[in-house]
Amino acid sequence: MKSDPAPQELTHEEALELYYYMRLNRSLDELLVRLFRQNKIVGGLYGSLGQEATSVGTAYALAEGDWIAPLIRNVGSLLVHGYKPRDIMTQYMARVTSPTQGKDGTCHFGDLKTHHVVSPISMLGDLIPVMTGVAMAGRYLGQKIVAMTWIGDGGTSTGAFHEGMNFAAVQRAPLVVVLENNQWAYSTPVNRQAPLRDFADRARAYGITSYTVDGNDLVAVLRIAREAVDSARQGHGPVLIEAKNMRMLGHAQHDPAEYVPREMFEYWKARDPLSRYENYLNQHKLWDEKEKAAIHARIERELAADLEFAENSPFPPPELAEEGVYCNGCHIIEAQWRRPKDELMPPKSSVKPEWTIENFGAMETGAAPAADRTQPQGSAVESAIVHATHTDRKRKITAPASRRAR
Amino acid sequence: MPPVTYLDAIRQALVEEMDRDPAVLLMGEDIGVYGGAFKATAGLLERFGWERVIDTPISETAIVGAAVGMSYLGLRPVAEMQFIDFIACTFNQITNFVAKSHYRWGAPVPIVIRGPAGGGVHGSAFHSANPEMYFVHTPGLKVVYPATAYDAKGLLKSAIRDNNPVLFFEHKFLYRRIKEELPEKDYTVPIGQAIVRRPGRDLSIVTYAAMVHASLEAAEQLAREGIEAEVVDLRTLLPLDRETIIESVRRTSKLLVVHEDTRTGGIAGEIAALVTESAFEDLDGPIRRVTSLDTPVPFSPPLEEHFLPNAARIAEAARDLARY
Numbered sequence: 001m002k003s004d005p006a007p008q009e010l011t012h013e014e015a016l017e018l019y020y021y022m023r024l025n026r027s028l029d030e031l032l033v034r035l036f037r038q039n040k041i042v043g044g045l046y047g048s049l050g051q052e053a054t055s056v057g058t059a060y061a062l063a064e065g066d067w068i069a070p071l072i073r074n075v076g077s078l079l080v081h082g083y084k085p086r087d088i089m090t091q092y093m094a095r096v097t098s099p100t101q102g103k104d105g106t107c108h109f110g111d112l113k114t115h116h117v118v119s120p121i122s123m124l125g126d127l128i129p130v131m132t133g134v135a136m137a138g139r140y141l142g143q144k145i146v147a148m149t150w151i152g153d154g155g156t157s158t159g160a161f162h163e164g165m166n167f168a169a170v171q172r173a174p175l176v177v178v179l180e181n182n183q184w185a186y187s188t189p190v191n192r193q194a195p196l197r198d199f200a201d202r203a204r205a206y207g208i209t210s211y212t213v214d215g216n217d218l219v220a221v222l223r224i225a226r227e228a229v230d231s232a233r234q235g236h237g238p239v240l241i242e243a244k245n246m247r248m249l250g251h252a253q254h255d256p257a258e259y260v261p262r263e264m265f266e267y268w269k270a271r272d273p274l275s276r277y278e279n280y281l282n283q284h285k286l287w288d289e290k291e292k293a294a295i296h297a298r299i300e301r302e303l304a305a306d307l308e309f310a311e312n313s314p315f316p317p318p319e320l321a322e323e324g325v326y327c328n329g330c331h332i333i334e335a336q337w338r339r340p341k342d343e344l345m346p347p348k349s350s351v352k353p354e355w356t357i358e359n360f361g362a363m364e365t366g367a368a369p370a371a372d373r374t375q376p377q378g379s380a381v382e383s384a385i386v387h388a389t390h391t392d393r394k395r396k397i398t399a400p401a402s403r404r405a406r
Numbered sequence: 407m408p409p410v411t412y413l414d415a416i417r418q419a420l421v422e423e424m425d426r427d428p429a430v431l432l433m434g435e436d437i438g439v440y441g442g443a444f445k446a447t448a449g450l451l452e453r454f455g456w457e458r459v460i461d462t463p464i465s466e467t468a469i470v471g472a473a474v475g476m477s478y479l480g481l482r483p484v485a486e487m488q489f490i491d492f493i494a495c496t497f498n499q500i501t502n503f504v505a506k507s508h509y510r511w512g513a514p515v516p517i518v519i520r521g522p523a524g525g526g527v528h529g530s531a532f533h534s535a536n537p538e539m540y541f542v543h544t545p546g547l548k549v550v551y552p553a554t555a556y557d558a559k560g561l562l563k564s565a566i567r568d569n570n571p572v573l574f575f576e577h578k579f580l581y582r583r584i585k586e587e588l589p590e591k592d593y594t595v596p597i598g599q600a601i602v603r604r605p606g607r608d609l610s611i612v613t614y615a616a617m618v619h620a621s622l623e624a625a626e627q628l629a630r631e632g633i634e635a636e637v638v639d640l641r642t643l644l645p646l647d648r649e650t651i652i653e654s655v656r657r658t659s660k661l662l663v664v665h666e667d668t669r670t671g672g673i674a675g676e677i678a679a680l681v682t683e684s685a686f687e688d689l690d691g692p693i694r695r696v697t698s699l700d701t702p703v704p705f706s707p708p709l710e711e712h713f714l715p716n717a718a719r720i721a722e723a724a725r726d727l728a729r730y
Contacts, residue, residue, distance in 0.1 A: 104510040112478050112513050119511045126503050129468040133475020133483075140431070140457060141479060160467050160499070167468035171460075325545045327514035327569040335429045335480030344428040349455035353439050 142339025154185025
């Protein structure tokens, strides 16, 4: 884990904007707990208390046009990526005004056209191959996008995680996977998922780059995420970031988490990511009391307005249950081409269908990680990478758009 | 034009769709350099290149998952299961991610998952199955299973152009055993439409895939005995063409459902329920079914022949039904 970064890493505006998202994530969570206790939430409520810096810091590293697939605790990532508190409130309250119109709850929602957010499903691991496909499609279309998704310590035990990581690695897909090690998978501690001190070690099996970062240090998370996103965008393949943090509540509101040693909560409470970031801003004099108060006032105002909206929203009409199983005349997603299509059409697309095999698999050649090896001539990746490099020479990679542009 | 096999019809559909639209690409195990276990994709890598014909690791969940992600950006991936039996490895991805995507959050998944299914080639328990009903039970999917070269090509084109996920079952027994002349011009066969393969007045045999041919053979034998059987080829199992089934039963008053899938939970049960709900008063006899046994597909030829339905058994059941 790295020490506190130099303050010049963040501009004044970025520092304040990050605080806005951190505080908004925390305040929205607190509000949702109140709503749960008032019986206004339908079903379970899954908290993100203690995990805000990981959600906010990783998503903040992305640029306009990038894709994310958050898990249900990544409320901060959804907020950074453009969703509003009302979207999350109406989802949890099962109202027709929610992004899914009440068809699904929690943070199980997304949007292909505007936000570029892929909805999670409850079966963990499945998002990794899906986001591998998103990353591959972006490259195929000549877009310079990065796909980012999150997985818990427990989720890495699934077969889908392995298949997805391995395929992304073989394809050198521009994918960043944030492995959020929050110490608990429901009631099962992390050492019962895998006998690893650092889950980032899983990356070695895929021959890809990995980092371990203090997930409660927002600035460190952001720094590592930016490095990972840049690397993926430049075509160096997927990156795995392990962010260590702590789920500070039970699995959901029904779960008092009595299986967690009290001292463990105390240990992590002393490392609360929001307090740490406030200290950082104070220490580096990146804000003043007036600015802090203004952010708090803004959040209070926005949450009140969104809560009013959510509470005044109706439930969906029962007949809506029958609609939307199939896409019949629904909106169609048109591919956004950023490269000449004829590169992918005969005769230009024509290749010699032969593998190039190096060293014939002999033992004496040593075991370099796959990512370090020269890609075989016949791999699917090769032409894509060649294409990317070729384009780079002519056209500079567009700098990530500013967050404020959103 | 020379006649085209069922297998070549599939390859033609892929080539023509890939020529038409660069958003169409293929993923699967051994489909590129090798051209596929059955050579359904032979020559496609050479024509379309590494980016459009992607040899994958042995990872069915990754293949289907990546296809989903690609479709979210407007691509039209066609994923091959080397044998359709292996679709079980990606069951969760298909039934939970793919099938529910549009309903839950409005994200259509225009992908095709295709692969060789069915028995009769001594492929044993893991290379012969007909797992279509797992997916027919899953709202949000479309399931097609053609019986002819013409339909294989036309339905595969429809599947690629459809905005919903389509599971495209190919019967491997038919791959090189049947052939017919196909139109030179682009054509499609609509998903969700059954077809009457042979008209008849005495009973309806509703079936699909390889059993269409066994049923037609049985119908020829029955005709020599004075029994005129109507043979309905479902072609699509989900959505089911209820009208064509009901209309046929109204004409003949008797229904025999034939499928190569195992008996319990096969589509015959669903069709029987549908007909009793919608055409009970038109029936002049019990609804009968001829299916495989409720066992895994056995290996040794006498065992597999005992397991599978055939023309003789279909004719026997039809004779029995015609007596009512």
